Amino acid sequence: MKKKLFDLRLYTEALRQLRSFAVFSLLPLLFSACYFSLHTISFWASRYNTPELMNENMPIYRAAFALHPYLLHLCLLIAPLLTFRIFFFLNSRKGSDFYHAVPQNRLCLYGSFLAAVWTYLTLLVFGSSLISGVCVAWIRPGFIAFRWPELLSFAAGAFCMSLYVSAASACAAALSGTLFTAIITSLLIIFAPRLILYHLAQGIISTGKVLLQDHLFFLVDSRFHLPSVLILKSFENSVMGLRLPSYLTERSSDLSTFLSAPVQIYTVGITALLAGSGALIFVRRPSETAGLAAVSPRLNSAVGLLLSFLICLKTLLSAVEVLAGRRAYTISLWALVLPIFLLAVLVLSLYQLVSNRKLSSLKNALRSVPILLVMDLLFIGIPLLAGSAVDHFRPAAEEIESVRYLGSYNFLEDDADAFFQEETEKADLRSPFLKQLCAEGLQTILDADPEDDNYMHGGMRLKVAVRVNGKDHYRKIFASEENYQKLIEEFSQNESFMRCYKAFPDADDPRLTLDSTGINRKMLPPLYQALLKDAAAASDADWYHLIKEETANRESASEYLLIQFQENDEIKRLMLPITPHFPALWNAFWEAREQTARQYRPLLLTQLERLSRFPISGSSEYGIILSISRPGEEPDSQRVFLTNSNGAWLVNHSDPAEAILAELADYLREKSDTPLDPNQPLTEINYVAPLLETDGSSSQRCSLHTFFCADVSLLPALAPYFASAEEPQPIPVN
DSSP, rough: OOOSSHHHHHHHHHHHHHHOOOOOOHHHHHHHHHHHHHHHHHHHHHHSSSHHHHHHHHHEOOOOOHHTTTTTHHHHHHHHHHHHHHHHHGGOOOHHHHHHTTTSSSHHHHHHHHHHHHHHHHHHHHHHHHHHHHHIIISSSSSOOOOHHHHHHHHHHHHHHHHHHHHHHHHHHHBBSHHHHHHHHHHHHHHHHHHHHHHHHHHHHHHTTTBBBSSGGGGGOOOHHHHHHHHHHHHHBBTTTTTOOOOHHSSSSSSSGOOOOHHHHHHHHHHHHHHHHHHHHHHHHOGGGGGGGBBBBBHHHHHHHHHHHHHHHHHHHHHHHTTTTTTSSEEEEEEEEHHHHHHHHHHHHHHHHHHHGGGHHHHHHHHHHHHHHHHHHHHHHHHHHHHHHHTOOOOOGGGEEEEEEEETTTTTTTOOOHTTTTTTOOOBBOOHHHHHHHHHHHHHHHSSSSOOGGGGEEEEEEEEEEEEEEEEEEEEEEEHHHHHHHHHHHHHHHHHHGGGGGOOOTTTTTTTEEOTTSGGGGGHHHHHHHHHHHHHHHHHHHHHHHHHHHHGGGEEEEEOOEOOOOOEEEEEEEEOOOOOOOOHHHHHHHHHHHHHHHHHHHHHHHHHHHHHOOOOOOTHHHHHOOOOOOSOOOOOEEEEEEEEETTOOOOOOTTTHHHHHHHHHHHHHHHHHHHOOOOOOOOEEEEEEEOOOTSSEEEEEEEEEEESSSSGGTTTTTHHHSOOOOOOOOOHHH
C-alpha cells in the first residue's frame, strides 16, 4: 500500500465530526471580537455626546490586543479541545481497532485528522480577528484607530500558538491511552521544558550577579514561548485569589511577543517538530495501548518523574541562591530541600497509582527516586558552574572593542532616556573613558559581598553590552554619581548617540497620542509638528543638551506636552515641558491656547452674568475656581473658590457673591479680546454649575475651563481673598 500524508475522505469525515465543536467555539470568539468595539463606542459616545466634542477628542488608538481581548485565551482552550475530540478514538480499544483497520495507512489518518483541526483553527482565529476589525472600522467610523497589519500579525501569533498547542496535544494523544494521561502529558509537553529552562535561567542569573535577565540565550527566554507568555500575563494580577511568584511574571508577560516574527517562526518550527514526532509515534503505536496509561511503562514512569521534578523547581532555585551566597536562610539547606523532595516522591507514587490503577506500580515509582535525585543535583550544579564562568569574564579596558548603553535601572516612566532607549541602544560607543568605566564597574559588582549593597550608595547600576572579540556580553556595571555625570558628557561627544534624541514617532502614526493642559486634542498635532520643527532646526549636540536639561528641570515648568507612543503592548511616554527654549513649540502652544480660550469665553461670561441674576441652591458639586499665574511664579500661585466650605452659595439676595460675580463678568468681558500673553498675568477659570437659560432655568450641568489675559486680583471685591496665598480662600456667603 502506497503511503501518503493526506486523504480527502478522511479529512471530510474529520471536518464533519468537529463541526459542532467548531460552532460552539465560534460563539465566545464572536463575543470577544465584538465586545470591545461595542463597549468602547458606547462609552465614548456617552462621554462626547456632541459632534464638536467628538471632533476634538476622537479618534483614540487601540492596539490589536484590545480589539480582540480574549482571542489568545480561547485559542489556548479550543486547540486542545478540537485535537482531543478528533483523536478520542485512541482512548477506546474498539475505536482504535476500527480506525487502525481503515484502508488508508496510519500516517494518512494522522495527517488528515490533524489537517481538519488546523483548518478549523485557521477559520476561527483569522475569521474572528477580521470581524473585530470590521466592527471597529464600520460600526462607528472615526471612534477608534488601529492598524490592520498589526491586527493580522496578532492573529498570526495567536494562530501559531494554537497550532503549537494542537500539535502537542496530538503528540500526547498518540503517547497515551486515556484522556487523563493525555491531558497530563500534553501539559508537560507544552510547559515542562519551558519551566525547567526558565528556572535554570533564574538560577544562572542568581549565581552570575552581573547578567541581564532580558538578554539571555533565547531558548531560556520565556518570551519565546507563547503559551507561557499568555499564562504569565493572565496572572500578572491575581486571578481568583491566585498569584504567581514575581520572579516568574516580572519579565515574561509582554503580549507584544505575539507580534514578533522571530517568535512566530520559532513557534512554527517547534510545531513542525511536535507534529512530526506525533506522526512517528502514531504510526508505531500499538492499538492495544487504548485504555492503558501510555504506550510503554517506561514512558509513563518518565511522565510521572517529570511531573515530580517540576514540584522541586522552586525549592531547588532557592537552594542555588543559598549556595551562591545570594540569600541567607536560618535553617539548613537539607531542611529546605528535603520536605519538597519527599513531597515530589509522594506525587510520583500517586501518579503511578492513578494512571496504572495497580499497587504494583509503586515499584516503578521507587525505581525512579534515584533518577529524581540525580536530576535535582544536576539542576543545582549547572547554574553554579555557569555563574562561576560568568564571574571569570573580567575584561580589561584595552580588551573592550565597543560598548552599547542599554540604560539604567532607575528610569522614570516619562523620562527622555526611557523614551529614546530603543534608539540609543543601537549606538556603538568607543570612548576610552566608557571602556574603563565598564571594566571597573563590572569588577565592582563581582567583588562586592552578595549580602552587602553598600557599594551602591552614591551611585547606580547601568546596563551595557560589552563587545569583546567580536561578541556582545550583556552585563550590569556600577557607576558612581561622578562617573555617571562624566558619562553623560561622553555621550554628548558621540554624534550617533545624540542623533537618537531626535528619533520622534511620525506625526501621522495612529499609535501616537498627545495631551496637554487646557488645549483640545484636535489642536495638539500642530504642537507636535512645531516640536519636530524645533528638533530639525537645532544641531544634534544642542538638541541633546536641551532635552536633557529641560526634562531634568521640568518640575519648574507650568505647561507640558505629553507624548505617548504605543509600541504593541508597551506605552512609551515623554513629558516635555513647554518653555521658550523650544521657540516653535512655545509659539504654537500659546496660539492653540488662545484659540481654545476664545471658543469658551462667551459662554462662560454669559453664565457668570446669569448666575449673578438668578441665584441657585448650593451644592458641594458646584463651584468656580479662579487661579492667577504670573511670569516667574509657580503655576496657580494664587487661587480662590467662589463658594463656601459647605457648598451653600447664592441662596439669598444678601450674599456678596452675587455682586462679585457681576463685577467679575464685566471685568472679564472687557479683557476677553486681549490675546493670551505668557509675559502678562493670566487668569484661569474652572466653572462647574448648572447651565442657566435666559429665564434662569437649568437643564444640565455645565463644565467650562478657559483663560483670560487679566488679573482678577485687582478687583476690589476679590483683592482680600487673593491677599493670602497660603491656602485657597473660599468666598463666604454671609
